[in-house]
Amino acid sequence: MAKSDAEERAVNRHSNEKKGRCTMTKTVSRRDFLVGSGVLGSAVALAGLSGCSPNSTGSASHNLSATSSEEGISSEASKGSSRLLAVDESDVARTEECDVVVCGSGSAGTYAAIRSAELGARVIWLEKTNLKGGTSTVTEGTLAYNTKEQVEAGVVFEPQEEFVTYMKWHNWGAYGPGVWSFLDNSGQAIDWAIEHGAMMATSGYGALHSCFDEDGNWVNNGEGMLKPLWAFGDTLENLDFRLETPAVNVIVEDGVVKGVYAQSGDDIIRINAKATILATGGFGKNPEMCAERLRVPSERVVFLGFDGQDGDGINMALEAGAAPQAPSSVMYGLSKACGESWSSMLSIFTQWPPSYRYPLELGKFLPMVNQNGERFYNETLGEDADTARLNVAIASQPKVFTLFNEDHVKAYEGEENLNNFVAFMGVGSGELRSAVENSDFVWSADTIEDLAGQIGVDATVLASTVSDWNSCATGGDTHDAFGADPAQMTVLENGPFYAVQVEACAYSTCGGIRGNYEARAVDADDKPIPGLFVCGIDNGSMQYNDYPYGLHGGSGQGAACTTGYVAANAACKDLGLA
Structure with a gap:
């Protein structure tokens, strides 16, 4: 023909x-018309999805x-x-x-x-x-x-x-x-x-x-x-x-x-x-x-x-x-908390870059660790430019957990409107603390060592990982092997500490x-x-x-x-x- x-x-x-x-x-x-398009694009706001x-x-x-x-x-x-x-x-x-x-x-x-x-x-x-x-x-x-x-x-x-x-x-x-x-x-x-x-x-x-x-x-x-x-x-x-x-x-x-x-x-x-x-x-x-x-x-x-x-x-x-x-x-989307939709409070405030998604100067990036209690990715890269890289990194590990602490939860409870957060198109309404307390894929402990036991990783390794992360985030001498930006890292110093299991997700092939x-x-x-x-x-x-x-x-x-x-x-x- x-x-x-x-x-x-x-x-x-x-x-x-x-x-x-x-x-x-x-x-x-390009930035003018693409800011926020990460939530738009071909996104699928589906709730009640299968867990890990x-x-x-x-x-x-x-x-x-x-x-x-x-x-x-x-x-x-x-x-x-x-x-x-x-x-x-x-x-x-x-x-x-x-x-x-x-x-x-x-x-x-x-x-x-x-x-x-x-x-x-x-x-x-x-x-x-x-x-x-x-x-x-x-x-x-x-x-x-x-x-x-x-x-x-x-x-x-x-x-x-x-x-x-x-x-x-x-x-x-x-x-x-x-x-x-x-x-x-x-x-x-x-x-x-x-x-x-x-x-x-x-x-x-x-x-x-x-x-x-x-x-x-x-x-x-x-x-x-x-x-x-x-x-x-x-x-x-x-x-x-x-x-x-x-x-x-x-x-x-x-x-x-x-x-x-x-x-x-x-x-x-x-x-x-x-x-x-x-x-x-x-x-x-x-x-x-x-x-x-x-x-x-x-x-x-x-x-x-x-x-x-x-x-x-x-x-x-x-x-x-x-x-x-x-x-x-693959049409990768935003990675998400296990047992949650990508638009839930738990996914938004542990996986999405909160300071990018909401106009507040708080809630910078959180560390992720694998089944060995070790980091494997530069978390401060975010997802706004390339969701594939984060999802591929997560899918390359048998298990992945995002770590946060009580200060992180309180930060999002203490600001006006955050309990009823609406991300662009009406997703993410609800209370973060309730999501944390009711999830089957969130673990908590007063110390990092005890948290390690909850999620089944080596306590010494996890404690060292968090110590190195905090040292970078506070301007210490520790060099981050993954090139994370210290100015974009959330310090995790005060307990209780939390770990949420996360997973890679995609809208389609x-x-x-x-x-x-x-x-x-x-x-x-x-x-x-x-x-x-x-x-x-x-x-x-x-x-x-x-x-x-x-x-x-x-x-x-x-x-x-x-x-x-x-x-x-x-x-x-x-x-x-x-």
Whole structure:
């Protein structure tokens, strides 16, 4: 398939090509619009999550291979970690026809399905679970460049500058055409959503968009973006949405993707489609895929997304011959206290840099120790720029504890409003002391030596670790082996002392399939696979290293919206509708 004119431009352009078209009419500091984006981005405010356990990766709500075995429909597909079905035509109960089949109902699937139907395509839209929207319903921010709002405000982003920044983060391993597509089209995608009822604005963060209700109160993407789009979709008679109808494999004939097989109750149905759009999410809920692909012990990473992120879309694209992109890339979030959400009081005031998250000159960084009572990381680096480094460090240790003391607890009880702390978007309300006293993963003692016994580490080692930390924090002669900044270290001198066990966490995986400028899946020779599109985090083009949480927070949702919108336009262009 020949490249489109737009795709050729994206592949061939160089540093000077874009500068005449996009100008910075108002200087935008990256720090100006990214402060606070660590809480926004693609964050998932989920409470009541599993604690520190070997099984924290979770499992899928729909294990299709088990279903097929019980019903005698077919055997599991060849990939060891795949949950697809190797469907034989004799298994098919019925065949249906459409122009476009969309798999997944998150932001990417929503944009793809509704935009395709709006342009006139007959669309069958499949969702694996019984929950429309999946994890996208609770996400909080969407990065997009050069929307109408931004341009009218005189804030215009230079795509070439942003492209270089993205590529540098990823050691130039991200897939250029996919990155360019996001930079060129994200503004149009968000403008389209706003025109169709999405209540989105930049909220003073430049390129980062949030949703607000009619009274100006912040709401998550589910309320402010997806529900209005779904309401518009409900008016389209050519859009057929189905819950609990997972795509179980892709149909490939002579190298062309012709649709998907789907499971509807006890039946396997064949859905013939001229365009197949995969937007099923990552594989964070598939322990086998995580074990195969992650660069850290996967059982030590808690994935916060909803069930259903089993890598189905990625595996279907691989079945069709698509090339993987950044398979080990993870969308790490903020590390958290065991047994807590990342937005709880206990997580906020032991794991987040409190002085960064709240405008008070108190509560600097706390020391972390491993199962040996030793530090292993420069805690004063914080998380605002790169959540991957802290989570990778934590996941590299069998056990991790953050240490604090009574002075730390009292500090947050003594200041006005801290007992009902609200971090940006209404997370973290509650009392810190109550959280400390009621957690199963907090231990306390009057001395460091006794605390060591509580958490099962060597008392002499832990006492030496804390002594060295305090010496650095108070300007002593002790040199910190990890390069921690003494001015940012909390002194732990007075008991009682506390230890909270903490764990690495992530919102999702974000490595997937390589998708070009039009979100078409490409093969190892960089050739588009006819009929196949990859969107959201089924599309890994924007990644190579782990997700750039602080630098480009919100780009996960931004890329989801953009790839869905772009894929719909390209698919309908193929159909002669756009």
